[in-house]
Amino acid sequence: MMEAMELVAQSNGSEAGSKTGLRRHDMYRPVHKGLRNLMCDVLVRVGRMDAGDDAEAVATAGCLRDMLVLCRSHLHHENQFIHAAMESRHYGSAATTAGDHLHHEKSIEALEVRLRVLEHGNREARQAAAQAIYRDLALFVADNFQHMDVEETANNAVLWESHTDEELAAVHDALVASIPPEKMLTYLRWMVPAMAPDERVELLTGIRQNLPAEAFVGVLAVTKPGLAERDWHKLMAALGEMPLAA
Ligand SMILES: [Fe+2]
Known part of the structure; x- marks a missing residue:
């Protein structure tokens, strides 16, 4: 078995893109x-x-x-x-x-x-x-x-x-x-505000594609209190017009 740390060391080599993640x-x-x-x-x-x-x-x-x-x-x-x-x-x-x-x-x-x-x-x-x-x-x-x-x-x-x-x-x-959906909302409440804006948009765009609009509004509602106003506006701009105004 290749040791995990050995793999990490290899990941810092010339094939940077694929192995550094x-x-x-x-x-x-x-x-x-x-x-x-x-x-x-x-x-x-x-x-x-x-x-x-x-x-x-x-x-x-x-x-x-x-x-x-x-x-x-x-x-x-x-x-x-x-x-x-x-x-x-x-x-x-x-x-x-x-x-x-x-x-x-x-x-x-x-x-x-x-x-x-x-x-x-x-x-x-x-x-x-x-x-x-x-x-x-x-x-x-x-x-x-x-x-x-x-x-x-x-x-x-x-x-x-x-x-x-x-x-x-x-x-x-x-x-x-x-x-379960309830637990997922709890994860998202802490994850979304902790992410960089581009990561946040990528995650929420993926979630949006797999949820009914009503459920997606529920996701936004649990994440909004953790977001600074500036981040919230950036997110809304990236996602387009959303039914959740405030
Ligand atoms: Fe762990």
């Missing part, structure tokens, strides 16, 4: 931009939370719980579809990031235990839980950022070496088809 199908980049956006948002929310304010503590706990649900579902999608594709062509090539995923599941469970204290404990217990969650969450985010970088370099190198873009698109299509 500049023109290759990248399953990781869009969703990882969204996850980085979500993780940063929730970490900052937890850090500034007034744990003595019942309503604020419950609301912040809800944001963290939603984040953990998405993180857990994301790693399951990667296990089921991306790692399976890697292993089918290069046995053992997904071992490193599969091991990371097991570690992340343990971290998520530990955060959920502290989260229950934040949701149901007395005020003193909540304040202690808030401080502990902030530190643990910062380490979880840091770990995830390093992990995602390995996926975007080493794992992509394996995928690009072993699959055509058509095959990768088929794997990605199957992954996306497995996500």
Whole structure:
């Protein structure tokens, strides 16, 4: 089996275009931009939370719980579809990031235990839980950022070496088809505002082609609050006249 890092090294060679991913199908980049956006948002929310304010503590706990649900579902999608594709062509090539995923599941469970204290404990217990969650969450985010970088370099190198873009698109299509519409809206809420304008237009143009107009308006509605006004206007200009005015 060709080592993943060896493939990365090769990708920096003269065949730059096809192996660096500049023109290759990248399953990781869009969703990882969204996850980085979500993780940063929730970490900052937890850090500034007034744990003595019942309503604020419950609301912040809800944001963290939603984040953990998405993180857990994301790693399951990667296990089921991306790692399976890697292993089918290069046995053992997904071992490193599969091991990371097991570690992340343990971290998520530990955060959920502290989260229950934040949701149901007395005020003193909540304040202690808030401080502990902030530190643990910062380490979880840091770990995830390093992990995602390995996926975007080493794992992509394996995928690009072993699959055509058509095959990768088929794997990605199957992954996306497995996500219920409600959960997909949550992913898009964080992904779309985190993307560069051209990436945003490309993604939404593709989604638009596969959705009834009403459902596409629903997608725009969940992404709009995360977009700066300038970005929203650029997006509307690129997509043409849309029924969603505000
Ligand atoms: Fe992952």
